[in-house]
Amino acid sequence: MIDQVSLQAFGEDANARLASEHEALMQFLYLSPVGLVQTGIDGEILMINPISAQLLMPLQRDGNLLNLFDALEGVAPELRHLCATFGRRDGMVCDGLHIHLNHTGHASGALRPRRSPQVLSLSLLKLDDTRLMAVLSDVSEQVRRERQLRQNDAWLNALLTSITDYALVGLDREGRIVDWNDTIGRVTGHTEAVVGAPYSVFYPVDAITDEQVHDRLREADQNGWNLDEGARLRADGSQFWASAMISPIPDAELDDPDAPAYCMVLRDISDKREAVETRRKSAFCDHLTGVANRRAFFEAAELELQRNRRAPRPIALILIDADHFKCINDRHGHPGGDAVLRQLGLCLSATFRQVDVVARVGGEEFAVLLPSSTLDGAASVAERLRQLVQAQAVAFDGAHIGVTVSAGVAASEGGDLDLDSLMKRADQALYAAKAGGRNRIECWTPALSLSLSKRADQSPGSRDEA
Amino acid sequence: MNTLTALSFSTPALLDQLAQLNAEQLDQLDFGVIGFDADTKVCRYNRTESDAAGLTPPRVLGQPLFTNVAPCLHNFMVAQRFEDAEDGHSALDDTIDYVLTLRMRPVKVQLRLLADPGSAVRYVLVQRRL
Numbered sequence: 001m002i003d004q005v006s007l008q009a010f011g012e013d014a015n016a017r018l019a020s021e022h023e024a025l026m027q028f029l030y031l032s033p034v035g036l037v038q039t040g041i042d043g044e045i046l047m048i049n050p051i052s053a054q055l056l057m058p059l060q061r062d063g064n065l066l067n068l069f070d071a072l073e074g075v076a077p078e079l080r081h082l083c084a085t086f087g088r089r090d091g092m093v094c095d096g097l098h099i100h101l102n103h104t105g106h107a108s109g110a111l112r113p114r115r116s117p118q119v120l121s122l123s124l125l126k127l128d129d130t131r132l133m134a135v136l137s138d139v140s141e142q143v144r145r146e147r148q149l150r151q152n153d154a155w156l157n158a159l160l161t162s163i164t165d166y167a168l169v170g171l172d173r174e175g176r177i178v179d180w181n182d183t184i185g186r187v188t189g190h191t192e193a194v195v196g197a198p199y200s201v202f203y204p205v206d207a208i209t210d211e212q213v214h215d216r217l218r219e220a221d222q223n224g225w226n227l228d229e230g231a232r233l234r235a236d237g238s239q240f241w242a243s244a245m246i247s248p249i250p251d252a253e254l255d256d257p258d259a260p261a262y263c264m265v266l267r268d269i270s271d272k273r274e275a276v277e278t279r280r281k282s283a284f285c286d287h288l289t290g291v292a293n294r295r296a297f298f299e300a301a302e303l304e305l306q307r308n309r310r311a312p313r314p315i316a317l318i319l320i321d322a323d324h325f326k327c328i329n330d331r332h333g334h335p336g337g338d339a340v341l342r343q344l345g346l347c348l349s350a351t352f353r354q355v356d357v358v359a360r361v362g363g364e365e366f367a368v369l370l371p372s373s374t375l376d377g378a379a380s381v382a383e384r385l386r387q388l389v390q391a392q393a394v395a396f397d398g399a400h401i402g403v404t405v406s407a408g409v410a411a412s413e414g415g416d417l418d419l420d421s422l423m424k425r426a427d428q429a430l431y432a433a434k435a436g437g438r439n440r441i442e443c444w445t446p447a448l449s450l451s452l453s454k455r456a457d458q459s460p461g462s463r464d465e466a
Numbered sequence: 467m468n469t470l471t472a473l474s475f476s477t478p479a480l481l482d483q484l485a486q487l488n489a490e491q492l493d494q495l496d497f498g499v500i501g502f503d504a505d506t507k508v509c510r511y512n513r514t515e516s517d518a519a520g521l522t523p524p525r526v527l528g529q530p531l532f533t534n535v536a537p538c539l540h541n542f543m544v545a546q547r548f549e550d551a552e553d554g555h556s557a558l559d560d561t562i563d564y565v566l567t568l569r570m571r572p573v574k575v576q577l578r579l580l581a582d583p584g585s586a587v588r589y590v591l592v593q594r595r596l
Contacts, residue, residue, distance in 0.1 A: 026520050029570055031534060047570040050538030058541050063563030065572050 035136030041129060043069030043080065052136050055120060059101070068134060075099050076122070086126055093124040093132070098139065119143045166267040170260035171246070175199050175213045178260045187268050189235035199246075199264060202232045204239060206353035209372040215307045220246045220262060231354075232266070241270045286360040288338055289345025297359030298419070301369045304357070305419050308371075312415030315371055316378030319426040320348070320385070320407045322364040323438040332401060337364075339396040340403050344389065351385045367426075375411035375443055382407045382441045390439065404439035406430060411444075425449070475593040481559070481580045484510075484589060498592030502531045515592060520569045531590075538567055539577075539590065547579055548588060557582045566592065 029036070035052030039045050044067050056071045065071055069080040076099045086093050099120040117138035125133040167187035170178040177184075177199060180192040188194075188202060200208045207230070220226040225247045232242040246264045284296035292300070301317075308315050322328075322344060329337040341364065348358045348366060357369040370378050386405055393400035408429025410422050417425075425444040433442040442448075473483060475497040484492070484499065492499055493513035501510030508531050511523045532540040539545055543562065551558035558581040565572045578591040 023521060023525065026569065027525055030519075030521075030567075031537065033537075045572050048567045048572050049570060050536060050567045053538035053565060053567045053572070054541050057538070057565060058543060060565075063565070064574060065565035 033137075035134070037068055037134040037136065039068045039132045039134065041083070041126075041132060043067045043083075043132070046131070052134075055117060055136050055138060068132075072099065072122075075101055075120075079122075079124070083124065083126070083132065088126070090126050090128055093126050095123050097122045097124075098143070166265055169199065169264040169266060170249075171199055171217075171262040171264055172258060173217075173261045175217050175262070177201075178258065187240075187266055188232070191235070194235075202242075202244075202266065204231050204233045204354055206355055207231065209355055211311060211313050211372050212307075212355070214311065216246055217262060218310065220248050224248070229269075240268050243267045243269050286345075289341050289348075289360050291345050291348055291366070292357060292359035294359065294361050297357055297361055297367055297369070300357045301419050304369060304371055305417075305422075308412075309415050312413070313372050314374045314411060314414055315369070315417075315422075316373040316375060316409060316411035317422045317426045318368040318370070318378055318382050318407050318409050319361075319423070319430045320344075320366040320368070320382070320405050321430055321434070323404045323406055323434075325364040328401060328403065332396060332399070336396050336399075336401060340364075340394050340401055343392065343394045343403070344405070347385060347388050347392070351381060351388060367423075373411070375409060378411060379409045379441055379443050382409055386439065386441060406433035406438045407441045408433055409441060409443045475576070475578060475591055476561070480578070480591070481582055481585055481589065484580075485585065485587065500531065500536070500590045500592070501587045502590075503587060506531045508535055509587060510589075518568045518573075518592070518594075536566075536590075544577065544579065544590070548581055551581045555583045558588075563595065 029049045032049055032051060035055050036047075036049045037045060037052045038047040045065065048065070053065060056065055056068075059071055059074060069083075072079055076097070083093055099122055101118055101120065118140040119138075121135075121137050121139040123135040125135075127133055165183075165187050167183040168181060169184055172178050175198050177195050177197055180195050184190055184194065190201075194201060198210075198213055200210070200213050216226045216228065225245055227243065227245050229243045230241070231239045232244070233239055244264055244266045246262050248262055249260055284292055284299075286293040304315065322340060325337065325340070328340055332339075341360070344364075344366065345360070348368070352358050352368055352370070355371055357367075359367050361367045370381070373381075386407065389403060389405050393402050408426045408431065410425035410429055412422060428448055429442040429444040432448055433440050436442065473480070473495060477483065484501070487495075489510075489512075492510060495512060495514060498515030498518055499510060499512040500508060500515055503509050508526050508529055511526050516523055516526075526535050529535050532545045543564070547558060547560065558579050561576055561578045564575050564577045566575050567573070574595040576593045576595055578589075578593070580591065581588040
């Protein structure tokens with residue numbers, strides 16, 4: 001009796017344990033983060049876990065999930081064939097096959113699948129003549145990461161190949177060099193003492209203003225990058241030709257003002273300089289005088305004024321005209337005129353800063369845009385130019401051609417003028433300089449604008465006769 | 467009790483009536499009932515559903531539905547419908563054909579998805595298809 005009771009109790013105990021184990025095992029399969037499916041040799045689903053259903057149900061058009069091959073028919077039609085022609089009795093039919101899903105045209109088209117997988121990985125194992133095991137998983141994220149890595153590799157290749165050398169420079173929010181590394185020393189010859197200096201330290205004197213240092217950072221914020229090609233300065237004063245790309249560092253610690261916020265890759269591309277210079281010259285240079293041409297001037301001026309509207313600061317424009325140029329041409333012929341223009345180009349280049357945009361915008365008319373300059377500042381530089389031109393007669397064909405210039409200066413405190421208005425004011429000031437006897441500088445004033453508009457009505461275009 | 471026996475999978479306006487039932491009454495329904503709260507934690511799980519899935523309530527109650535209980539519903543056909551209804555502060559009462567993996571067998575079912583901005587508990591109801 002006692003034995004029977006204990007045996008029965010033991011049996012119940014064992015059953016309970018088995019039931020509990022069975023339930024645990026079931027939940028183990030319910031919660032498995034990869035899909036497991038067992039099918040007949042024709043794909044008929046015999047056993048399937050929930051993740052499989054999660055992945056396969058959205059591919060089903062009829063709301064049924066009875067056959068694996070049918071379920072994947074729309075995205076991997078080759079599967080049935082692959083299994084049918086698999087020669088061996090058992091073995092891997094496919095291992096980690098990537099199946100790219102295409103959600104367009106799905107029956108419930110109105111519902112944009114927000115988190116639906118894009119790529120499934122499928123492995124199929126043939127167990128015997130009657131059964132297949134399938135492992136399914138969503139590998140969209142891995143595929144995305146791999147793609148990104150490949151893209152990064154491509155970026156790095158583009159950056160690191162066929163260049164003489166490059167420096168990697170971390171910049172803080174203000175564009176100051178944050179920390180030291182050997183690449184900076186190698187490319188620029190600077191020492192660790194350069195840390196803390198703004199990146200303009202790499203530019204030749206006067207080739208960039210403080211405001212433009214910030215402009216490039218803002219543009220990097222907006223576009224993801226800022227690219228600038230041009231002359232750069234080594235610590236010893238020698239120059240090299242560089243391409244500089246600034247990009248914001250994602251998730252930079254904004255609270256810490258000393259943390260790097262940008263990465264600048266400074267490449268020494270002196271090898272390519274000639275090609276670049278030739279291209280630049282043909283597109284943007286005035287052949288005769290070597291200064292910028294109209295196209296380059298208006299592109300650069302528009303860009304500078306656009307930046308000026310975003311971050312207002314003073315800006316000045318000078319229009320310069322050779323006096324009595326028509327007479328010079330008449331007396332010395334066009335080659336004489338050309339010699340005068342070349343000389344003016346040299347004087348202009350010698351007088352203005354690298355950051356100023358100097359261009360020949362008409363026959364004997366030049367324009368200079370001076371970023372971060374006031375009216376007075378621009379007027380005094382214009383006066384220096386006037387004196388320089390007057391002092392240097394042009395040697396031509398055994399003769400010395402004396403030449404003078406008149407100039408009109410206009411300026412804006414920042415943000416309130418477009419290029420047209422600035423040009424118009426400088427032109428009115430130039431007219432006043434001509435009318436006042438030539439070989440002089442005039443600055444625009446509101447009164448000038450009034451008196452000239454009256455006069456212009458009476459004799460339009462009279463300045464052209466000057 | 468008459469109202470209780472009258473409740474079926476397709477009874478209109480079922481959400482409010484389910485809310486009135488206690489656990490015992492819920493167990494007597496002939497369709498599966500899974501109720502879950504704002505955090506998607508399962509708070510109601512009746513016997514019909516428990517028997518079909520082979521899981522006892524203690525393994526399920528308090529667990530997040532779409533990750534720990536029924537990952538097969540974690541797609542745009544089911545989980546996202548609830549999210550969309552929540553985002554849009556709108557009611558959801560929709561019945562769809564589906565296949566559940568009950569005890570690792572594919573089982574054709576109909577699912578009824580119920581949610582209402584005024585109700586803290588949302589439901590997935592399960593009825594076998596023949």
